[in-house]
Amino acid sequence: MQTAEFDVVVVGLGAMGAATLYQLAKRGLNVAGIDRFAPPHDQGSSHGDTRITRQAVGEGAAYVPLAIRAQQIWRELEAQVDEPLFEQCGVLVMTSSAAPTGQDGTPDFTANTLALARQFGIEHEALDAAQIRQRFPQFAPIHDSALGCFEPGGGYVRPERCIDAQLTLARQLGATLFTGETVQAIASDQGQVRVTSQGRCITAAKAVVCAGMWSSQLLGAPFDELLRVCRQTLYWYRLAEPAIFPEHSPSFIVHGASDEQHCYGFPPIPGEGSMKIATEQYSQASTPDDLDRQVSAAQSAAMYHDLVRTHIAGVTPELVKSAVCAYTVTPDAHFIIDQHPRLANVTVVSACSGHGFKHSAAIGEALAQQLVDGRSEIDLSAFSLARFAP
Ligand SMILES: Cc1cc2nc3c(=O)[nH]c(=O)nc-3n(C[C@H](O)[C@H](O)[C@H](O)COP(=O)(O)OP(=O)(O)OC[C@H]3O[C@@H](n4cnc5c(N)ncnc54)[C@H](O)[C@@H]3O)c2cc1C
Numbered sequence: 001m002q003t004a005e006f007d008v009v010v011v012g013l014g015a016m017g018a019a020t021l022y023q024l025a026k027r028g029l030n031v032a033g034i035d036r037f038a039p040p041h042d043q044g045s046s047h048g049d050t051r052i053t054r055q056a057v058g059e060g061a062a063y064v065p066l067a068i069r070a071q072q073i074w075r076e077l078e079a080q081v082d083e084p085l086f087e088q089c090g091v092l093v094m095t096s097s098a099a100p101t102g103q104d105g106t107p108d109f110t111a112n113t114l115a116l117a118r119q120f121g122i123e124h125e126a127l128d129a130a131q132i133r134q135r136f137p138q139f140a141p142i143h144d145s146a147l148g149c150f151e152p153g154g155g156y157v158r159p160e161r162c163i164d165a166q167l168t169l170a171r172q173l174g175a176t177l178f179t180g181e182t183v184q185a186i187a188s189d190q191g192q193v194r195v196t197s198q199g200r201c202i203t204a205a206k207a208v209v210c211a212g213m214w215s216s217q218l219l220g221a222p223f224d225e226l227l228r229v230c231r232q233t234l235y236w237y238r239l240a241e242p243a244i245f246p247e248h249s250p251s252f253i254v255h256g257a258s259d260e261q262h263c264y265g266f267p268p269i270p271g272e273g274s275m276k277i278a279t280e281q282y283s284q285a286s287t288p289d290d291l292d293r294q295v296s297a298a299q300s301a302a303m304y305h306d307l308v309r310t311h312i313a314g315v316t317p318e319l320v321k322s323a324v325c326a327y328t329v330t331p332d333a334h335f336i337i338d339q340h341p342r343l344a345n346v347t348v349v350s351a352c353s354g355h356g357f358k359h360s361a362a363i364g365e366a367l368a369q370q371l372v373d374g375r376s377e378i379d380l381s382a383f384s385l386a387r388f389a390p
Helices: 014-024 061-081 109-120 130-136 159-172 212-219 297-309 357-373
Strands: 002-010 029-037 049-054 091-095 126-128 147-151 155-157 176-179 183-189 191-199 200-209 228-239 253-257 263-265 274-278 315-329 337-339 344-351
Touching: 002 014, 002 191, 014 029, 014 159, 014 344, 014 357, 029 159, 029 200, 049 357, 061 109, 061 159, 061 357, 091 109, 109 147, 109 253, 126 130, 130 147, 130 159, 159 176, 159 357, 183 200, 183 212, 200 212, 200 357, 212 315, 228 297, 263 297, 274 297, 274 315, 297 315, 344 357
Parallel strands: 002 029, 002 200, 029 176, 091 253, 200 344
Antiparallel strands: 049 155, 091 147, 126 147, 183 191, 191 200, 228 274, 228 315, 253 263, 263 274, 337 344
8 A cells, every 4th residue: 555645635626635635735734635537527527618606696695705705816827827717707696486496495586696796896797587588688588577687797617617727736746646546534633534446555644625516425424325426417408500509608507496497508509509498496305426427318308398497598509519417415405515513624514505606716815825824714614514413
């Protein structure tokens, strides 16, 4: 067995791990990262070309500083790697339902978004159904009771490129990467953390575990009780010809009366002639091992019939490609970022319940600040495990 010693080891190098590794390496620490695959890859929760980013984060006020800081970091990274990472095309959040409700009985998502935009002084416009149809005719089929929040500073990021950029820079800054190695055990004693894979034992003063949907398998209790893996499907439909869908379109989120009536999507990526649209499901749980990665023709047809044609104009039912991804969801759909309750010097970052990517660069920075300086500029206390204590 090979052994190696570091200041910090990061387990899992997807969205959260790549950001954490980069930020630690940037601060001059001797860091290692380990992943079962070779990130960026399409086996976890960070693939599929695009992720929405917005500052007025309707999920809650605790997220807003993270979203704002992450957008700044994407721009800093772009300058370093000379590649576009963040497309600022705007975001339109809409509630299109006669009876708008949020997930799990929480207040309406668009109303929350508008309230947070006002609270934090984020540039935005509040729109009613007539204004949405006039400004964005691609969403003409919207319900008459629709309520919208357009945030011009939002848009989308390119997840695979973001991960690649941070890992590349981390490596340049001296980080050691072990890929294609699955961590089998994490132990902590006498002020040292031991991370063991098939052929390697890494020891470090501290560890950060960002294992995404594999977190329960790797960490056991209490994470196995708290985290549910929910299969999600991404669809790319061909645009109509001649094009009706405008070239300059925002990313969008449409909230219906139930999870099954939500959908979200992205403007067409130039030259691709298709549009990525997805919905969310929370009713069926999977495990990483039994996740069905096939998308059937029936699924794609149902998605088009139920959500695409009812919300968006200018998109045909022809499926260009599809992908399966997973949300790893906590009971209240908020993040867990905290010390492991039994393993000293081990920090755990949950896979962030389907809305984490936009924050990942700032979460990595905040974790690095905590590990190096003892505290982070952005308060992460809202994401503590204590809220689930019996
Ligand atoms: C379909 C979909 C759409 C989404 N849309 C948005 C969006 O629009 N906006 C947004 O902000 N967020 C969005 N999200 C959420 C966001 O993408 C996730 O919160 C985020 O990518 C999770 O990152 P992660 O690092 O926790 O997980 P991952 O990126 O999956 O990384 C986990 C890593 O850990 C590695 N690993 C696991 N176990 C081990 C082990 N034992 N040993 C070694 N390595 C291991 C894996 O190989 C993997 O690389 C979406 C998610 C999905 C699935």
